Amino acid sequence: MERLILKVTTKILFAPIILFALYVQFHGDYGPGGGFQAGVIFAVAFILHAFCFGLDETKKALPQKALIVAMVIGLMFYAGTGVATMLLGGNLLGYDAIDPASTHHAGQHYGILLVEWGVGVTVASTMLTIFYHFTGREPDIDQEDW
Amino acid sequence: MIIASQIAVLPIITPLILAPITLLLPKGRASWAWATLVSWLTFAACSFVLKEVAQTGVISYHLGDWAPPLGIEYRIDLANALVLFLVSGIAAVVFPFAYRSVQLEIDERQTPYFYGALLICLTGLLGVTVTGDAFNVFVFLEISSLSTYALIAMGARRDRRALTAAFNYLVMGTIGATFFVIGIGLLYQATGTLNMADLHDRLVGQDNRMVQAGFAFIVVGIGLKLAMFPLHLWLPNAYTYAPSAVTAFLAATATKVAVYVLIRFFYSIFGFDFAFMNAAFTYVLLPLGIAGMFVASLVAIFQEDVKRMLAYSSVAQIGYMLLGLSFASAAGLTATLVHMFNHALMKGALFMAVACVVFRCGSHSVQAFAGLSKRMPYTTWAFILSGLSLIGVPLTVGFISKWYLLQAAFDAGHWYAGFLIVASSLIALIYIGRIAELMLLREPASEGKYVIAAKDAPLSMLIPMWALVAANIYFGVRTELTAGLAEQAAATLMAFAGGGA
Numbered sequence: 001m002e003r004l005i006l007k008v009t010t011k012i013l014f015a016p017i018i019l020f021a022l023y024v025q026f027h028g029d030y031g032p033g034g035g036f037q038a039g040v041i042f043a044v045a046f047i048l049h050a051f052c053f054g055l056d057e058t059k060k061a062l063p064q065k066a067l068i069v070a071m072v073i074g075l076m077f078y079a080g081t082g083v084a085t086m087l088l089g090g091n092l093l094g095y096d097a098i099d100p101a102s103t104h105h106a107g108q109h110y111g112i113l114l115v116e117w118g119v120g121v122t123v124a125s126t127m128l129t130i131f132y133h134f135t136g137r138e139p140d141i142d143q144e145d146w
Numbered sequence: 147m148i149i150a151s152q153i154a155v156l157p158i159i160t161p162l163i164l165a166p167i168t169l170l171l172p173k174g175r176a177s178w179a180w181a182t183l184v185s186w187l188t189f190a191a192c193s194f195v196l197k198e199v200a201q202t203g204v205i206s207y208h209l210g211d212w213a214p215p216l217g218i219e220y221r222i223d224l225a226n227a228l229v230l231f232l233v234s235g236i237a238a239v240v241f242p243f244a245y246r247s248v249q250l251e252i253d254e255r256q257t258p259y260f261y262g263a264l265l266i267c268l269t270g271l272l273g274v275t276v277t278g279d280a281f282n283v284f285v286f287l288e289i290s291s292l293s294t295y296a297l298i299a300m301g302a303r304r305d306r307r308a309l310t311a312a313f314n315y316l317v318m319g320t321i322g323a324t325f326f327v328i329g330i331g332l333l334y335q336a337t338g339t340l341n342m343a344d345l346h347d348r349l350v351g352q353d354n355r356m357v358q359a360g361f362a363f364i365v366v367g368i369g370l371k372l373a374m375f376p377l378h379l380w381l382p383n384a385y386t387y388a389p390s391a392v393t394a395f396l397a398a399t400a401t402k403v404a405v406y407v408l409i410r411f412f413y414s415i416f417g418f419d420f421a422f423m424n425a426a427f428t429y430v431l432l433p434l435g436i437a438g439m440f441v442a443s444l445v446a447i448f449q450e451d452v453k454r455m456l457a458y459s460s461v462a463q464i465g466y467m468l469l470g471l472s473f474a475s476a477a478g479l480t481a482t483l484v485h486m487f488n489h490a491l492m493k494g495a496l497f498m499a500v501a502c503v504v505f506r507c508g509s510h511s512v513q514a515f516a517g518l519s520k521r522m523p524y525t526t527w528a529f530i531l532s533g534l535s536l537i538g539v540p541l542t543v544g545f546i547s548k549w550y551l552l553q554a555a556f557d558a559g560h561w562y563a564g565f566l567i568v569a570s571s572l573i574a575l576i577y578i579g580r581i582a583e584l585m586l587l588r589e590p591a592s593e594g595k596y597v598i599a600a601k602d603a604p605l606s607m608l609i610p611m612w613a614l615v616a617a618n619i620y621f622g623v624r625t626e627l628t629a630g631l632a633e634q635a636a637a638t639l640m641a642f643a644g645g646g647a
Binding site for chain 1: 152155166167169207211
């Protein structure tokens with residue numbers, strides 16, 4: 001088997017990178033971190049996978065089409081949270097409307113959690129889309145692809 | 147009632163939340179239909195906002211329930227309500243128009259991305275208009291600019307030069323945005339706030355180097371975005387090689403929104419107390435406006451490409467808007483606002499007519515227009531009527547613009563500027579007349595590559611185009627909406643800026 005050490009190392013690292021991404025994602029409320037950073041770290045796991053196993057293998061695990069859906073869902077999550085707070089009687093992204101009775105701003109926590117989740121999903125899928133396009137680029141673009 | 151209290155944010159949130167869905171829809175007709183529906187909903191929301199502002203006055207909306215100046219505030223007075231109405235109205239006309247044109251010019255696989263990007267661009271432009279927060283302006287400006295770069299690059303299927311045009315615009319636009327954000331950074335350093343009204347309060351009496359540098363950075367940055375002569379170099383190529391529908395949309399909206407931002411920064415943030423602003427009016431906007439009017443118009447005469455000709459004409463028209471601004475009077479501001487609105491109507495219609503010609507002849511070269519009246523009479527007359535409007539013939543919106551500009555020029559004591567306005571309108575007569583002569587009097591080519599099908603453009607293109615032409619004439623006869631509202635808006639802005647009327 002070729003490059004055995006690299007492959008095994010990548011497999012070992014893959015899950016902790018994702019876990020770290022999730023940590024940064026959910027820790028964003030209280031400390032440094034948040035959706036942007038988490039999304040990039042999440043994407044890094046797959047970029048490492050592509051470096052080691054080849055782009056085709058990564059695309060099998062996470063196809064381009066799924067990424068587009070993820071981008072849309074992420075943005076809709078963000079905007080949807082805003083609209084939900086509007087429907088609950090607050091202003092756009094007025095998170096207090098989620099849990100108005102709370103004395104310790106529980107609504108703010110839920111709201112930012114949902115929004116950051118949307119950001120994270122969008123950033124991760126966008127990063128990977130850019131990566132797919134750069135690495136998957138053919139030497140010259142087919143005339144039909146314009 | 148939820149809608150009534152949330153009205154200020156509807157023009158932004160409607161296209162923003164509905165645009166991504168375009169990407170998931172099937173290619174071609176479905177994504178187009180969805181985008182068109184969204185543009186109409188947005189237009190409805192913006193019309194509602196305009197009506198509301200005209201009746202009840204300024205709307206202030208606090209995003210996330212955070213009160214300004216800490217939170218982001220959306221603040222809509224008559225000036226931005228008018229721009230909102232204009233931009234969304236143009237979008238509502240361009241989207242239905244785009245279908246056939248896009249079918250021809252853009253790979254069908256890319257249509258969901260195309261319509262999605264166009265909707266995001268619309269969101270950005272509306273966001274710039276609606277916000278009362280200086281940094282938020284930058285964010286929305288970038289949202290609209292980034293999607294614009296992609297949209298222009300999509301013209302590459304017809305002409306690869308679209309790629310360099312888009313890249314040039316990307317470089318110039320990014321420099322502009324950087325300058326703008328540096329300027330905002332300096333103002334933030336000087337005042338500690340980003341809210342426009344708060345900035346205005348805190349800048350009173352401040353006339354130090356930092357504020358002056360911030361002002362200069364902002365003027366140059368926005369100058370790049372609005373293609374102020376001589377910062378217009380990105381514009382002709384970008385307009386020429388972008389897909390036809392994109393050109394029609396951008397020419398009618400993007401630069402107008404940038405002019406609005408300039409007005410907003412001048413009048414709502416700096417105000418007349420800021421001595422530097424008067425210097426900018428006299429020594430920057432006035433000479434550059436006049437230079438743009440003449441140089442760009444003269445260059446337009448010699449273009450062999452109608453799209454490029456109209457692009458240079460746009461630079462010249464921006465010269466008029468800057469000239470109106472430079473008078474530093476309520477009349478001048480009214481003239482700028484009116485011309486902003488009216489120029490969008492005429493340039494939108496003109497670029498749509500060119501799009502129709504491209505649709506049938508596959509070219510926007512001057513030769514393609516020879517003898518057009520015999521083959522495509524409706525397109526020809528749409529072009530000629532909106533061309534007359536561009537020149538400033540009575541009964542069209544162009545006349546109203548020029549009238550207000552002349553009045554403002556004489557009121558301000560710049561009688562020579564009045565003559566220059568008339569003189570540069572005559573240059574517009576030359577370049578529009580040249581195309582009109584080609585269309586009406588020449589025989590159509592009987593051989594060669596400009597032979598055209600003896601058919602006019604499809605109805606789905608003719609109806610939106612003629613809707614804009616009709617608007618050119620309607621608002622040229624009935625001026626309550628445009629000039630009336632612009633006058634009120636200008637009076638409010640002037641009063642806030644602390645200038646005499």
